[in-house]
Amino acid sequence: MRALLLHPEFRSASFWNYRETCGLLDARYPAAPLGLCTVAALLPRDWELRLVDRNVEPLDDATLAWADLVLIGAMLPQQRDCLDLIQRARALGKRVVVGGPDPTSSPHLYGEAHHLVLGEGEVTLPAFLADLARGEAKQVYQDGAKADMSRSPVPRFDLLRLDLYNHVGIQFCRGCPFNCEFCDIIELYGRRPRAKTPEQMLQELQTLHDLGYRGHVDLVDDNFIGNKKLVKELLPKLKTWLEERSWPFEFTTEASINLADDPVLMEMMRDVGFFAIFVGIESPDEKTLTAMQKRQNTRRPIIESIQKIYAHGMFVNAGFIIGFDSEQGSVSRGIIDCIEDAAIPASMVGLLYALPNTQLTRRLTAEGRLHENHDIQPDGESDQCTAGINFVPRRPRANILGDYLKVVETVYAPDKYFARVLRAGKWLDSRHRRYKPSLARQLKELRGFARLAGKMSARKATRWLFWKTLLQALVSNPGSIRYTVSLMALYLHFGSFSQFVSTKIRQAIDSEQRSPSRVASAA
Structure with a gap:
């Protein structure tokens, strides 16, 4: 066949x-x-x-x-x-x-x-x-049974041209113990995290190693620390494996914010080369977090938690969502202040999207508020940043879009973004970094830096900010410079993408003001 x-x-x-x-x-x-x-x-x-x-x-x-x-x-x-x-x-x-x-x-x-x-x-x-x-x-x-991850095979990485990708992913566990209303992960994979054995993980990494791959590996788990006990069994064996091979990989993943409660776990992750974590913050408002059933984010100060993660050598990327029923009045200032105070450069701010097969979708269906064809992706270029709110919201849609527009245009203004990059770089504890790129990788990154410097210097909006941030980062925390430059490089995308989003949202607001959507009753 x-x-x-x-x-x-x-x-x-x-x-x-x-x-x-x-x-x-x-x-x-x-x-x-x-x-x-x-x-x-x-x-x-x-x-x-x-x-x-x-x-x-x-x-x-x-x-x-x-x-x-x-x-x-x-x-x-x-x-x-x-x-x-x-x-x-x-x-x-x-x-x-x-x-x-x-x-x-x-x-x-x-x-x-x-x-x-x-x-x-x-x-x-x-x-x-x-x-x-x-x-x-x-x-x-169709079968609702959940796979025994200890029997999942080593992926066929040999079918890929690995050089075409920024990073390669592997998976440790599926499932998440939390119960967020808008999330489809718990519907697809359950609330009991199921993990591969440490031996399986090392075999997958060895396969990548044998294929000649080196560098960034992303643990694609939707919550890497869903079962902390299993993670703590994996990391010491991973550290030994990496030491024996002169540290060929560095890692990123997604984790819940309660990672900040466990300094031992953060140290273990730092010691094997985790350098960035994506955290779903969603909202700084406690009432909204409670309403969306994300109570784990209400049990610890968000800003302090992010700073603890930085102090253990890992950058934080974060997700925020606008459009929840529980929002009272404008929410833009609270989200902007959270992003700024926590110094989170890469903040994925999106409009609430009722994903198929979630608690949120079932509730909106029962309330008669879900749009027809809500699960069909629209034509054209869009994601939840421009195609969200596929339901009738509680507060006026134009107000939600206005809040969203203000957040996007504020946090991705060049001066704001580069200032957060610099502050995050200062906070980052980079003393324990073990991963050392190969000579070939160093030459590739040097060539990439030259390209980045050329692109940033050619743009009036970023020219001075790029060189100023680079020099100040070299003085304040030279050990973090490689990651500081990486975050600045992301602005090549974030700068233009935020402008794209702003244009789309302004068009949506104009359309909404010409023909306002019917707002659902509070009942």
């Missing part, structure tokens, strides 16, 4: 799609497609496989014609391209199999696929393959 695995394009102009920054180091896209690499490892060993990532390479008809079977995995932002790929493959007479988070949450949108293999691949894919071998494959395979 010749199987073609397709990773659809992320068509959205997105906060996460920082292609221009990746280009400084000759990469084409931020992250490699881990999900499809895992699916590939579950397929029969005697199959011939090819993987095409539409974010870094084109797909020609000759490649499609080669395949006996086309397998496509998709997340919500990939929905449009996934649907197009299904039609394109079918037009050439190919059997199409589709799975992934979005088909699992909205299977009704993917009816043109011959087979839907939903849920966790380790659970449902073997049943499909067994039926396929007998010539009895069904249209839908």
Whole structure:
């Protein structure tokens, strides 16, 4: 069997799609497609496989014609391209199999696929393959069972061109113990974190090492510290493995803010090379956090918690959301002050989006407030930064958009952004950094810095700020300079993206003022 695995394009102009920054180091896209690499490892060993990532390479008809079977995995932002790929493959007479988070949450949108293999691949894919071998494959395979992560295979990283990506992801655990109303992770993967064994993780890293990969590895877990006990079992073994190989990797991940409560865990993460953490803050308002069922963020001071993480050598990127029912009046000033006081350079501020198959979506449906076709991605360039509020909000939509506009235009003004980069760099404890880039990597980063300096110097808005921040960072905390420069490089994307968002939101506000949306009653 010749199987073609397709990773659809992320068509959205997105906060996460920082292609221009990746280009400084000759990469084409931020992250490699881990999900499809895992699916590939579950397929029969005697199959011939090819993987095409539409974010870094084109797909020609000759490649499609080669395949006996086309397998496509998709997340919500990939929905449009996934649907197009299904039609394109079918037009050439190919059997199409589709799975992934979005088909699992909205299977009704993917009816043109011959087979839907939903849920966790380790659970449902073997049943499909067994039926396929007998010539009895069904249209839908769906099982709510959760995979035993200790039996998940090493992903087929060999199918990738690793040099095309800014970083490569691996997964330690699935699931999150918390119960946020807007989150679909707990719906897809459950609230009991399930983890791979330390030995599995080291085998995956060894596979990357043997393929010649070095550098940034992202632990893609939605909450890396969902089970702290398991993490503390992994990290000492990881440290020994890294020491024996002269520290070939450095790490990032996503974690809940209660990480700041555990100095031992933060030290352990710092000691194996974690340099950045994404934290979902969502809102600085305690009532709003309680209403969205994110009470874990109310049990500790947010600013103090972020500073503790910086003090353990890890930058913080953070997420904020505007549009919750519990918001009283304007919320922009509170979010701006939180971002500024915590010195969080990369702040993903988005509009609330009711994801398919969440507690929020079910509540809005019961209240008659969810928009028709709420789970269909709009045409054009958009993500939750411009396509949120797919429901009738409690307060006037124009007011929500106005708040959002103020936050985006304030925090991504060049002077504000570079000032936060400098303050974060000063706070960062960089004394324990073990990862040392290879000579080849150092030369690539030096070339990337030259490109960055040229781009920043060519722009009037950033020229003085870039060089001023660089010199002050060298004086105040020279050990943090590599990461300070990386954060400045992200502004190549954030600067233009924030302008794109501002334009879209202003258009939406104008449209709203001409034809105001009906506001749901407080009842």
